[in-house]
Amino acid sequence: MIELDGLTKHFGRKVAVDHLSFxxxxxxxTGFLGPNGAGKSTTMRMMLDLDNPTSGSxxxxxxxxxxxxxPLKHIGALLDAKAMHGxxxxxxxxxxxxxxxxxxxxRVSQVLDTxxxxxxxxxxxxxxxxxxGQRLGIAAALLGDPxxxxxxxxxxxxxxxxxxxxRNLMKSLAxxxxxxxxxxxxxxxxxxxxxxxxxxGQGRLLADTSMxxxxxxxxxxxxxxxxxxxxxxxxALHGAGVVVVEAGNGSLEIDGxxxxxxxxxxxxxxxxxxxxxxxxxxxxxxxxxMTAGSVEYHAHxxxxxxxxxSVGPHWGxxxxxxxxxxxxxxxxxx
Ligand SMILES: Nc1ncnc2c1ncn2[C@@H]1O[C@H](COP(=O)(O)OP(=O)(O)OP(=O)(O)O)[C@@H](O)[C@H]1O
Numbered sequence: 608m609i610e611l612d613g614l615t616k617h618f619g620r621k622v623a624v625d626h627l628s629f630x631x632x633x634x635x636x637t638g639f640l641g642p643n644g645a646g647k648s649t650t651m652r653m654m655l656d657l658d659n660p661t662s663g664s665x666x667x668x669x670x671x672x673x674x675x676x677x678p679l680k681h682i683g684a685l686l687d688a689k690a691m692h693g694x695x696x697x698x699x700x701x702x703x704x705x706x707x708x709x710x711x712x713x714r715v716s717q718v719l720d721t722x723x724x725x726x727x728x729x730x731x732x733x734x735x736x737x738x739x740g741q742r743l744g745i746a747a748a749l750l751g752d753p754x755x756x757x758x759x760x761x762x763x764x765x766x767x768x769x770x771x772x773x774r775n776l777m778k779s780l781a782x783x784x785x786x787x788x789x790x791x792x793x794x795x796x797x798x799x800x801x802x803x804x805x806x807x808g809q810g811r812l813l814a815d816t817s818m819x820x821x822x823x824x825x826x827x828x829x830x831x832x833x834x835x836x837x838x839x840x841x842x843a844l845h846g847a848g849v850v851v852v853e854a855g856n857g858s859l860e861i862d863g864x865x866x867x868x869x870x871x872x873x874x875x876x877x878x879x880x881x882x883x884x885x886x887x888x889x890x891x892x893x894x895x896x897m898t899a900g901s902v903e904y905h906a907h908x909x910x911x912x913x914x915x916x917s918v919g920p921h922w923g924x925x926x927x928x929x930x931x932x933x934x935x936x937x938x939x940x941x
Pocket of ligand 1: 618621622623641642643644645646647648649650
C-alpha cells in the first residue's frame with residue numbers, strides 16, 4: 608500500500624503538487640491520470656524520495672522510503688527508462704542494482720527473460736531502441752520482486768505486442784496481490800488495464816474512484832435509434848414519456864433509456880428500426896470532461912485565426928475559490 612497525506616511540492620512560486628492525499632491499494636491496478644503538467648511525475652518522484660516534499664508525506668507499507676532497507680525489495684519503479692548507464696550492458700546495469708540491494712545475481716537473468724531481453728543481455732544499453740529501453744527499465748523494477756510497482760508511462764515506445772505484454776504483466780502482478788500504480792496518457796490502454804483511478808489536475812486530487820464509476824459519473828451514456836419511420840418513432844416515444852433528442856444525422860438519442868425498452872416500444876407500434884445501440888462514453892470522453900477546467904497547456908489552430916479554446920474556471924477555483932497556480936514562464940508542452 609502507498610499512502611499520501613497532504614503531499615505538496617512547490618518549485619519556487621509554482622505549486623506542482625497541492626495537498627494530495629490518497630491510498631494506492633494492493634490487488635489491483637491503479638491508474639494515475641492528469642493532463643500535461645498536472646504533477647504526476649513529481650508525485651511519483653516524491654514517492655521514491657527523488658524529490659523532497661515541501662510538506663506532507665508518503666508512506667510505503669507504513670514507512671518512509673528512506674527507512675526501507677534494500678528498497679528495491681519493497682518498491683520497484685519505472686520512471687525514466689533512459690536513467691540506465693548507457694556504457695554498461697543490460698545485464699551489468701541490472702547486476703549493479705542487484706548487488707546494491709543484496710539481490711542474488713541469478714535474479715538478473717530471470718528478469719531479463721521475463722521482459723524478453725535475454726538475447727541482448729550483453730549489449731550496451733545505449734544502443735537500445737525506445738521500446739528495449741522501456742523493457743530494461745521494467746526489468747529493473749521487477750528485480751527485487753517487490754510488492755509495490757510503479758510505472759510512469761510504461762507503454763511509451765512499445766509496439767502493439769509490447770503493449771499487450773505490459774498490460775498482461777501488470778494485471779497478473781495485481782492478481783498476485785501486489786500494488787500496481789501506473790500513469791499513462793493512452794486512455795484506451797488505461798481503460799483496458801486499470802481497475803481504479805486517481806485523477807489529478809494542477810496538482811490537486813480530482814477523483815479517486817473505480818474505473819466504472821469514473822466513466823459513469825463523468826460522461827453521458829445514451830441509446831441511439833434510427834428508423835425509416837422517424838416521425839412515428841418519435842411520437843411513440845413521446846407518448847410513452849421518453850425524452851428524445853434529435854441528433855441531426857437521422858438518428859434520435861435517448862438519455863437514460865435502455866435498448867430493451869426502446870426496442871419493445873418500437874415493436875409494440877410495429878415500427879421498423881435500422882439501428883438500436885447503447886452508446887457508452889469512453890474513458891477518454893470522461894477524462895476530457897473532468898479535466899477540461901484544469902488543462903494548463905492548450906494547443907490551438909492558427910489556420911482559421913480562431914482564438915484558443917476558452918478555459919473555464921480552473922477546477923480549484925470552482926471548488927474553493929483559490930486562484931490557479933500556473934506560472935507565466937512555463938514553456939512545457941505548448
Ligand atoms: N524541477 C522543476 N522545476 C520547476 N518546475 C517543475 C520542475 N519539475 C516539474 N515542474 C513543474 O511542475 C508541474 C508538474 O510537472 P510534472 O512533470 O510533475 O507533471 P506531469 O503530470 O508529470 O506532466 P506530463 O504529463 O506532461 O509528464 C509542471 O508545471 C512543471 O513545469
